[in-house]
Amino acid sequence: MGLEAKLTQDGFITTTIDSVIAWARKSSVWPMPMGISCCAIEMIAAADPKYDISRFGSEVMRFSPRQSDLMIVAGTVTYKMAHVVRRIYDQMPDPKWVIAMGACTSTGGMYRSYSVVQGIDQFLPVDIYTAGCPPRPENLLNALMAIQDKISKTRARDFQDKIPSEFSK
Amino acid sequence: MKDLIIQKIKERFADSVIEFSDFRNDLSVLLKKEAIHDVALFLRDDADLKCDMCKDATAIDWARRKNRFTVVYHIYSFKNNIELRLKADLDESDLNTVSLVSVWKSAEWYERETFDMYGINYVNHPDLRRIYLPEEFEYYPLRKDFPLLGIPGSLPLPKSEN
Ligand code: SF4
Numbered sequence: 001m002g003l004e005a006k007l008t009q010d011g012f013i014t015t016t017i018d019s020v021i022a023w024a025r026k027s028s029v030w031p032m033p034m035g036i037s038c039c040a041i042e043m044i045a046a047a048d049p050k051y052d053i054s055r056f057g058s059e060v061m062r063f064s065p066r067q068s069d070l071m072i073v074a075g076t077v078t079y080k081m082a083h084v085v086r087r088i089y090d091q092m093p094d095p096k097w098v099i100a101m102g103a104c105t106s107t108g109g110m111y112r113s114y115s116v117v118q119g120i121d122q123f124l125p126v127d128i129y130t131a132g133c134p135p136r137p138e139n140l141l142n143a144l145m146a147i148q149d150k151i152s153k154t155r156a157r158d159f160q161d162k163i164p165s166e167f168s169k
Numbered sequence: 170m171k172d173l174i175i176q177k178i179k180e181r182f183a184d185s186v187i188e189f190s191d192f193r194n195d196l197s198v199l200l201k202k203e204a205i206h207d208v209a210l211f212l213r214d215d216a217d218l219k220c221d222m223c224k225d226a227t228a229i230d231w232a233r234r235k236n237r238f239t240v241v242y243h244i245y246s247f248k249n250n251i252e253l254r255l256k257a258d259l260d261e262s263d264l265n266t267v268s269l270v271s272v273w274k275s276a277e278w279y280e281r282e283t284f285d286m287y288g289i290n291y292v293n294h295p296d297l298r299r300i301y302l303p304e305e306f307e308y309y310p311l312r313k314d315f316p317l318l319g320i321p322g323s324l325p326l327p328k329s330e331n
Binding site (some may be wrong): 079080082083085086087112113114115117118122123 | 301302303310315316317318319320324325326327328
C-alpha cells in the first residue's frame, strides 16, 4: 500500500487542489537569505554538506526577492537597515513567510541600544522565531520544518481576498 | 624620544600647551584648541618627529565638567614608532574646533564620526555630514545625556502596508 500501489491499481487519486498545492509548495521553499550579520554564518552552515538544507528543498538561496518565498532574516537589524529589509520583503511575491533567526532579530538580543530595532516584528509579520545567538543550523532547519508545517495547512482561501503587495501601491 | 617631543613642543608652543601627561607609557598633550592645527602641522613636518599618520580622532563627554568635551587625536610616527595623543578641551557653549583634515587626510571620516556621535563642529572640514546615522536624525547618541534606548520615534520604522 502506498502511492505507487494506488496508482497502478486505479490510475488516479482523489484529493483537493489545496492539499496538492500545499504539498508541492512546502518542499520547495526558496529562501531569500537576508544575512545581515553573524547569524548569517550559521545560515550558510545550514546550506553546507554537513547540514544540507537541500534535504528540505530549500537549497536554492535566491538573492532576488522576486523569486523567493521565505525570508530568513539573519542578523542585527538597525533602524537604518529596517527600511531595506521591509522594501525587499515587499518585493517578494505572495504567499511569503518570514523566519526571524537569532536573538537579535527576535528581540534586539544583546544590543539593547538606540540604533537596533528591538524585534523585527515591529515592522514585519514574522512566522517563526528562532532562539540562540547564533542558533545552530539544526535550529534553523527546525524553523524551516515549522514553516513547512504551516504551509501544509494553508488553503487557497487564506490568500483569496488579499491584494498582493505589488498591486496595492 | 618622549623627552625630545616634549622639549620640542615646549620650545615652540610654550603658550599653547596646558599639560603633558604620561600614563602607562602613553604620552598625551593637552593643548588650547586654537593651537591644535599649528601643533599638528609641526608634528607632522618636523624632520625628527615625523608624526605622519592620524590613527583615530574621537571625543570625550565629561557630562558635568566645566569644559564638557575633549577632542582627541591619536597620531603615530612611523619613523620613531611612537604614538602620541593630542587633546583639546571644548566648552558646550562653543563646539567649534578646527578640522585637521588639511594636516592628515585620514582624519576626515574620523571627524565625521565624532560629529555624528558628539555634535562637535569641525571648522574647515570638507564634507561634515553624518556618517552612520540617518541624515535627518537630530540627536548625538554618544553624549552622556542621550538615553540608552534612544528617543522614541526619532528613528522612523518602515510603515507596514497591510
Ligand atoms: S543573535 Fe547573536 S549571532 Fe545572531 S546576529 Fe545577533 S549577535 Fe550575531
